[in-house]
Amino acid sequence: MDYIKLAELYEKLESTTKRLEKTYLLSKFLEKTKKEVLDYVIYLLQGRVFPPWDERVIGFSSQLMLRAISKSTGISIRKVEDLWRRIGDLGNVAENLIGKKKQSTLFTKHVTVKKVVDNIRKLAEITGVGTVDKKISLVSELLTSAKPLEAKFIVRTVLEDLRTGVGEGTLRDAIAWAFLPKIIGIFYQCNECKEFVPAVKKCLNCNSQIELNFKKEVEKKFKGLKILKVKKISDLKNLKKYDLIICKDERLARDVYNYIIEELQHAYDLTTDFGVVAIKLIEKGLEGLKEISLVPGKPIKVMLYQKAEDIKDGFETVGKPAALEFKYDGFRLELHRKGEKIWLFTRRLEDVTKQFPDVVSYIKKAIKSKDFILDCETIGIDPKTGRWLPFQNISQRIKRKYDIQKMVKEIPVMVNIFDAMEVDGKNLLNVPFKERRKILEKIVKPIKDKIGLAEQIITSSEKEAKKFFQKALSLGNEGIMMKNLNAIYKPGSRVGYGVKVKPVLESLDLVITGAEWGRGKRATWLSSFVLACRDEEGNLLEVGKVGTGIKEKAEEGVSFEQLTKILKPLIIGQKGREVRVKPEIVVEVTYGEIQKSPSYSSGYALRFPRVVRLRTDRTVNDITTIGEIRNLYKKQHKK
Ligand code: ATP
Numbered sequence: 001m002d003y004i005k006l007a008e009l010y011e012k013l014e015s016t017t018k019r020l021e022k023t024y025l026l027s028k029f030l031e032k033t034k035k036e037v038l039d040y041v042i043y044l045l046q047g048r049v050f051p052p053w054d055e056r057v058i059g060f061s062s063q064l065m066l067r068a069i070s071k072s073t074g075i076s077i078r079k080v081e082d083l084w085r086r087i088g089d090l091g092n093v094a095e096n097l098i099g100k101k102k103q104s105t106l107f108t109k110h111v112t113v114k115k116v117v118d119n120i121r122k123l124a125e126i127t128g129v130g131t132v133d134k135k136i137s138l139v140s141e142l143l144t145s146a147k148p149l150e151a152k153f154i155v156r157t158v159l160e161d162l163r164t165g166v167g168e169g170t171l172r173d174a175i176a177w178a179f180l181p182k183i184i185g186i187f188y189q190c191n192e193c194k195e196f197v198p199a200v201k202k203c204l205n206c207n208s209q210i211e212l213n214f215k216k217e218v219e220k221k222f223k224g225l226k227i228l229k230v231k232k233i234s235d236l237k238n239l240k241k242y243d244l245i246i247c248k249d250e251r252l253a254r255d256v257y258n259y260i261i262e263e264l265q266h267a268y269d270l271t272t273d274f275g276v277v278a279i280k281l282i283e284k285g286l287e288g289l290k291e292i293s294l295v296p297g298k299p300i301k302v303m304l305y306q307k308a309e310d311i312k313d314g315f316e317t318v319g320k321p322a323a324l325e326f327k328y329d330g331f332r333l334e335l336h337r338k339g340e341k342i343w344l345f346t347r348r349l350e351d352v353t354k355q356f357p358d359v360v361s362y363i364k365k366a367i368k369s370k371d372f373i374l375d376c377e378t379i380g381i382d383p384k385t386g387r388w389l390p391f392q393n394i395s396q397r398i399k400r401k402y403d404i405q406k407m408v409k410e411i412p413v414m415v416n417i418f419d420a421m422e423v424d425g426k427n428l429l430n431v432p433f434k435e436r437r438k439i440l441e442k443i444v445k446p447i448k449d450k451i452g453l454a455e456q457i458i459t460s461s462e463k464e465a466k467k468f469f470q471k472a473l474s475l476g477n478e479g480i481m482m483k484n485l486n487a488i489y490k491p492g493s494r495v496g497y498g499v500k501v502k503p504v505l506e507s508l509d510l511v512i513t514g515a516e517w518g519r520g521k522r523a524t525w526l527s528s529f530v531l532a533c534r535d536e537e538g539n540l541l542e543v544g545k546v547g548t549g550i551k552e553k554a555e556e557g558v559s560f561e562q563l564t565k566i567l568k569p570l571i572i573g574q575k576g577r578e579v580r581v582k583p584e585i586v587v588e589v590t591y592g593e594i595q596k597s598p599s600y601s602s603g604y605a606l607r608f609p610r611v612v613r614l615r616t617d618r619t620v621n622d623i624t625t626i627g628e629i630r631n632l633y634k635k636q637h638k639k
Contacts, residue, residue, distance in 0.1 A: 001037050003111040005029075006044060007149045013164040019537070022166060024197065024204045026174035035282055039275025040117045045171060046274070047162030049120045053272035053299055053349045056124040060135060060158050061569050065090050068136045069155070072143035073097045088573045088580070090159060094143060095152035109145035111154075116142060120158055160582055161572045167537030171274055172264050179281045180260060181228065181242040185214050185253030189222070196244075214250045233259050240285035260286065267292045269301050269492030272349065294422045294429075296338040296373055299345035301492035303375075303419075305481065307506075308499035311465045314482040317496045320460035322482045323433065324468050327500055328416050328454070329391050329478040330379030331398060331617045335363060335417070337372050348619050352398055358408045359415055362451040368443045375419035381412050381449060388414075388476040395616050417444055418454035418481075421489055433497070434485040458485070469501065478502055506632055507590045508533070508606075508624040509615050511583045513540055515567060518560070525560040526567055526579070531589060531609065533602055533624045540583055541602035541626055549589075549611035558587070558614055586618040587611050594633045604629055 009029050013022055026045065033041050043049055050056050066084065070077045075097055083093050119138045126134050142154050156162045182196040188210050189196050190203040197204045199212055225243040230236065233256060236245075247253040267277045267289040280288040294300060308314035315322060333352075336343040342360050344353045353360065359378065367374075380394030381387070393411065400407050420428050420436045423443060428436050437456070446452030457468055465482075472480045479502035487497030514530035517523065528547045532540040551559045566585055573580035590610050597605035604626075615622075 001034065001041070001113045003113050003116050003150050003154075004147055006041065006113060007147075007153045010153050010162070010164050011149065013166060017165065019170055020198050020200060021204060023170050023174045023177065026166065026171065027177035030174060030178035030278070035279065037113050038278055038282070039273075040113050042171070042175075042275045042278060044113065044117065044157065045164075045166055047157060047160060047164070047166075049117045049157070050124070051271075051273040051275055055348075055350045056121075058120060058123050058158060058160060060123055060139065062090060062159065062571055064132065064136060065139070065155060065159060068139035068143060069094050069097060071136060072140040073101050075101075085574060088575045090572065091152040091156040091161075094155040095148040098143065098146060098151040099148035111142060111145050111147075111150055116154060116157070123158070159572050165537070165539055167539065168268070168274075169537050172268060173261065175274060175278045175281065176260055176264055179278065180286065181239055181245045183245045183247065183253050183257050183260075184217050185247060185250045186257045188212060188217055189220065214253075218246055230256060236260075236286065238285065238287075263289050265492075269490075270294060272299070272301055272492075294373055294427055296336040296371060296422065297341065297343055299334055299336070299343075299349040299351075300373070300421065301349070302332060302334065302347050303490050303492070303497070304494035305498040305500050306494060306496050308482065308501050311462055311469060311482070311501055314499045314501050315460075315462065315465070317499050318482050318484040318487075321458050321485065322460070323437070323456055323458050323485055324465055325418060325454040325456045325481045325483065326416070326472045326475070326477045327479045327481050327502070328377040328379045329388070329476065330377045330394060330413075330416075331391065333359070333376050333378050333415070335359075335367075335372070335374040335376060335415075337363065337367070337370055339370055346398065346617065347622070348617070355397060355400055355404060355407075356413070357404060358413065359451075362415060362447060366445050366447050366451045368445070369424050371422075371424050372420065372443070373422040374417050374440070375421065376415050376417040377454070378413050378415050381414055383410070383412055386449070390476070391617075392613055395614075398616065412449075414449055415451040416454045417452070419489060421491070429489045429491070432486040432488070433483055436489065454481075473503065507588050507612060508543075508629070509586050509618055509622065510543065510589050511540065511620045511623050512563075512567065512581060512585045512587060513542065513583050514578060514580045515563075517577045517579070522560065524564070526564045527560060529563070529587075529611075531587070531606070532583065533626050533629055534620065535626050538621065540620070542600040543602045543604055543629065544597075544600060544606040544609055546587075546589060546606075546609040546611055548609065558611055583620045586615040586620065586623055588613050588615050594629060594636060596633075602626055602629065604633060 012025055016022060043051060066077050066080050069080050084090055087093060119142050122138055123135050139158055143151050146154055187196040188199055190208060190210055192208040193206040195205040201210060203210050222244055226241060227244045227246055228242040230245055230247045247256055263286060264277060268274060270292050271277060308317055332347040334345040342363055343351060344356055344359055346352055380389035382389050397407055397411055417440055420440050422428055423439055440453055444453055459465055469480050479500060481498055481500055483498040510531040510533055512529045513532045515526035516528045518525045518527035528545045530542055530545050532542045534540055551557045553559060554562055567581050570582040570584055571579045572582055590612055591606040592608035595605050595607055
């Protein structure tokens with residue numbers, strides 16, 4: 001497939017903010033995509049070249065991009081940089097300069113999707129002498145053959161800054177639309193162009209009026225199309241054979257659609273790979289998704305929990321009796337084992353096995369099974385006092401790649417296992433929590449201060465729960481978790497199967513999307529930082545700027561120097577003193593009040609925001625959502 005087709009799609013996606021339109025455009029494109037390149041196309045649509053679970057990073061900075069553009073256009077780096085300062089986006093710079101260069105030449109070479117992915121993938125793999133030059137050559141090779149529009153999106157993909165607004169949900173729906181029969185009621189056939197389009201008044205294909213009358217639609221003659229009539233969800237079989245689904249009523253149509261979407265989402269939560277999901281769907285239909293299973297060694301998205309105001313509220317969500325556990329203040333780890341091979345993954349799905357040889361050895365000693373996927377919270381222990389350390393103190397262990405044995409001694413950790421997704425080849429996702437815990441009790445033989453099960457009580461009594469909460473806090477925990485005894489394990493979802501109860505008021509986890517160079521003695525530091533939350537689709541929405549809480553000296557906490565150092569390589573746009581950065585750095589922020597504000601894209605602004613700490617355990621996918629901010633705003637006004 002020629003990359004230009006994808007570039008044209010990106011352009012169209014960029015020009016609309018409407019989710020239905022984006023989904024429709026994507027689904028039409030996917031329908032036409034050959035199976036051989038389908039996974040590549042899907043990753044590129046997500047602005048990546050690897051599936052999201054794959055932790056390889058492209059690691060190509062804006063500075064290298066300036067050189068690559070210069071090399072492929074013959075224009076000096078200084079001139080490229082000047083233009084960048086003026087127009088602020090390196091993708092547009094490349095489009096502009098390559099357009100100028102090629103006005104008189106013919107575009108003889110074709111850039112294929114495969115070539116783009118292959119070259120960018122190589123960027124993540126090259127090491128050793130001459131790395132920088134080799135990397136620049138790989139990118140400039142693409143840019144030299146690229147048409148201006150292609151250049152724009154190649155640059156943005158390499159810089160991991162695609163910005164077409166295609167979130168997980170949109171892509172998931174587009175895959176369902178592309179590869180499964182259309183459901184009447186969710187889709188209507190346009191009388192003009194005969195396309196099946198989503199239920200909006202104007203046809204997304206030809207713009208003519210659509211009559212959204214379910215009864216009439218069902219009675220239509222759909223010549224030459226294979227129709228499956230559905231009376232109940234269990235009639236959904238062999239979908240690959242059909243073009244259309246007609247349900248007995250409109251409500252069932254909606255239920256069938258939701259069911260299909262949930263199946264896709266579940267398959268994605270298990271694999272974190274829409275490439276795999278789409279190919280399974282083409283090959284084996286919806287039934288194929290059931291074959292997707294848990295494989296030790298491949299991380300899955302963990303289940304997340306909701307917040308409860310207090311213990312009473314917690315019981316209301318999870319029911320009585322409930323399991324109460326300490327909410328340890330550490331970092332989440334997935335423990336995987338298959339035979340002699342053991343892997344440890346963070347909740348960002350990064351493989352951190354090498355950083356934790358101590359944990360690997362505890363697993364070998366304490367866990368009887370040799371085939372499992374378990375969920376746990378790992379905390380640091382002060383080797384002098386034996387007390388549990390707050391998260392900040394152990395965060396360095398996650399990143400550390402050298403002197404590991406020294407770190408193991410300096411900051412020993414303790415593993416608190418609280419859930420099991422797979423044991424001895426048995427998928428436990430649909431097994432009730434209390435049974436999963438029993439399995440854990442059978443296979444884990446705790447070793448004091450090293451590895452064990454999360455401290456747990458089962459109770460219906462609020463009094464007892466409060467006592468447990470106090471005990472948890474006095475030992476240095478963040479609070480408690482309250483869990484529904486009969487709940488399943490739902491990867492990737494923040495469902496109310498469990499809630500967390502903490503004593504303090506909310507803080508927000510926000511991602512830094514921009515900053516400003518300081519003045520005077522702070523001129524070499526980035527000073528004021530733009531903060532954003534996310535919507536359900538993963539689009540980032542700004543909620544304000546923060547400078548408070550950041551320290552002059554590194555010893556006192558998060559410092560300007562430290563933030564500048566980590567943000568500088570992430571700069572992807574600059575205008576005057578303002579810079580735009582890749583949204584990767586997450587900070588925890590407290591505030592005085594949330595106010596409505598037209599100045600920021602979220603519609604809200606934080607009063608007196610203050611940075612509390614860096615959240616290195618969080619990605620942009622884990623930050624506070626606009627829904628949560630809206631709720632906090634409402635709550636504030638009730639008080
Ligand atoms: P937070 O910032 O409050 O830790 P989070 O977004 O990281 O929240 P949530 O799912 O909302 O994650 O809250 C539960 C988190 O608490 C888990 O992700 C896990 O890291 C941690 N945790 C500590 N102890 C437990 C436990 N016993 N059971 C479940 N999670 C626990």
